[in-house]
Amino acid sequence: MDREMLYKRLFQVAYFVIGAAIVGLLVYFFVLLIGNHYTDDEKLVMSRTSVVVDEQGRELSRLYAENRDPVSLKKIPKQVQNAFVVTEDLRFYQHSGIDLRGVMRALVTDIMAGDKAEGASTITQQLARNAYLSNEKTWFRKFKEAAIAVSLERKYSKKQILEMYLNQVYFGHGIYGVQMASEFFFNKDVGQLTEDEGALLAALPKGPNGYSPIMHPKKALERRNLVLTLLQKHDYLSAEQSVRLKGKTLGLNVHKIQTHPEYDSYMDLVKEEAAKKYHIGAEDLIRGGYKIVVPMSKEAQSASYNAFKNNVYFQGSNPNQSPEGAFVLMSKNGGVLAAQGGRNYVRGSYNRVNDKRQPGSSFKPLAVYGPALDSGGYQPYSMLQDKKVSYGDYKPTNYNGRYNGEMTMYDAITVSQNAPAVWLLDQIGISKSKSYLSKMGIDLPDNGLAIALGGLSKGVSPLQMASAYTAFDNNGSQSQSYFIQAIYDHNGKKIGEAKPKSKKIFSKQTAWYMTRMLQSVMKNGTGQAGYSQAALAGKTGSTAYTKNGLRDAWFVGYTPDVVGSVWLGYDQTNKDQYLTGSSNDAVRLFKTVINSMPNESRLAFEKPSDVSDLDEPIRLAAVTQLSAKGVLGKYALPALQLTWNAGSDDRIVYRVYSELDGKRTLKGEVKGKNTFRINFVNPMGKENYYVVPYNTQTDKTGNASPSVEINWFSQL
Secondary structure: OOHHHHHHHHHHHHHHHHHHHHHHHHHHHHHHHHHHHHOOHHHHHOOEOOEEEOOOOOEEEEOOHHHOOOOOHHHOOHHHHHHHHHHHOOOOOOOOOOOHHHHHHHHHHHHHHOOOOOOOOOHHHHHHHHHHOOOOOOHHHHHHHHHHHHHHHHHOOHHHHHHHHHHHOEOOOOOEOHHHHHHHHHOOOHHHOOHHHHHHHHHOOOOOOOOOOOOOHHHHHHHHHHHHHHHHHOOOOOHHHHHHHHOOOOOOOOOOOOOOHHHHHHHHHHHHHHHHHHOOOHHHHHHEOOEEEOOOOHHHHHHHHHHHOOHHHOOEOOOOOOOEEEEEEEEOOOEEEEEEOOOOOOOOOOOHHHOOEOOHHHHHHHHHHHHHHHOOOOOOOOEEEEOOOOEOOEOOOOOOOOOOEEEEHHHHHHHOOHHHHHHHHHHHOHHHHHHHHHHOOOOOOOOOHHHHHOOOOOOEOHHHHHHHHHHHHOOOEEEOOEOOOEEEOOOOOEEEEOOOOEEEOOOHHHHHHHHHHHHHHHHHOOOOOOOOOOOOEEEEEEEEEEOOEEEEEEEEEEOOOEEEEEEEEOOOOEOOEOEOOOHHHHHHHHHHHHHOOHHHHHOOOOOOOOOOOOOOOOOOOOOOOEEEEEEEOHHHOEEEEEEEOOOOOOOOEEEEEEEEOOEEEEEEEEEOOOEEEEEOOOOOOOOEEEEEEEEOOOOEEOOOOOOEEOOHHHHO
């Protein structure tokens, strides 16, 4: 190659290098420009707190704002700092905001996996994302994150960045920052944390919910030990220290740091709905400065919380473990007024409001009686078979072991008799029952007659049951439940609101008939326990575990304005722990909450104008005395005046019969009276006379009275 050609090549290389340098500088300045544009020092100090208020504008909660207590890096032990660095960003002290080596490693891993399998966010990038950005997974968001990270590294020292990160990071259960995490999980100041405790905290940010030591202790232990391994690998711990620390338990001493623990269950359900309905994740919700309006009743929420603290409603066989429970109360139009997911509920823990359980007899109105009434083939006073019958391998029995042969639907519901419910389901058909349940959002894999008694393979949740019962309280239309009435962003702009939805399930007539019958349950049947001045309708339910105890106890009921459900039981029922109480405990608990709402006692169920009312049942009284007297009747001819002891119900019809030589003749009938005159009797006749009471509701007759043999002259 000649000299001229060599110089030409050298100039080309020089131009390329200079050009690349210029482009690099331009990119660098562009990155700085973007980073500086998005960087706001105030956001590093505090995040926007979301506020939850009721419909009157009264503040109920500041979501997790009370769960951050910033501390200086000096107060955080060095071993805790090291645990976070080796876990989240090993090259933290070497890079300038972006770890190019980590990016290349992650890129290779992604290519090998054929998907976005590994991230490469540094601690600085995580701080940038937590403080300034959302968790949307886009390349532009990643670019902004990197740009902000570079800007932060120019403005702050490594110690400042680490301090801000450790005060911002989320640990689950609504806890932010190492100080509050230390207090929450170990009930101690961050400065008192040991190596293994610091390792556990460093294990959580990767998956605060999945690695929660409260919810998933086994996974948390494995993750903590992985952090200890990393500390040993990078010479922060000796092999002997690592082995010793891995042998320790999690050592939790959970200390709830809350202002209103009675709201915990409700607030978690608000967060769930925000994520599901409005696509606002839990982290975004607490950082975004939202204003959330909820339909909560403070009175009902507090009353239910206090009731759940009272052991009188929770009777179990295990002296060391009390039964659990769930409660939900909603307006008949869908707004949830109160919810309790457990007796010692901690935010982010197991919420039983949505847990599916066997509903027992509380399922009968939904699965059997409602559909039967709606079919038009049955009425409240239709007679149902009440016999001990086997349906193939299924042999339902009445809990009291007694059978009446037949009884009205009204009475079967009132006393919660099992045999009539199963018989009626067999009559209307399982497919019809399931079609109604499906409309209510209860889709069952079950196909047997046990559905009638709530014997389900998967069960239903308290929230599902309350929502389904709104169909009876709302003229046949079921209301969809909601926890968020409206939600506004930090600028005050409304970004969503509840639009009450209802679905027609039953006719108005069916809903009113069911309400009347479920009122009877409260007045005369299985719902009599406890006291309340409110107008109530409802149904109890229970599932047996042994002859001495229950697996589940339920009550689902409503006033003219609100609908609610109560479930009591153990999370795991076995021979050592089962309910020793009954559904009466659920009834009493429900009434206690209703009694905390003064307006409920002022309301009464009002019959819609276009439906027929349901009279109280006619109860036939036995006619035990009958007397006769000869009198002069029409046209002064011989007549006979019969008198008997009548029942107090003037709706009873009495049929008067004469009998001669085995032939019975109906002489007439009267309604609500205890006398009857028979004209034109044969003075010489010797007929026998008797009275039979008749029920017009059921088309059934009672027992005949004693008969009297009449000689007209002897009766004068």
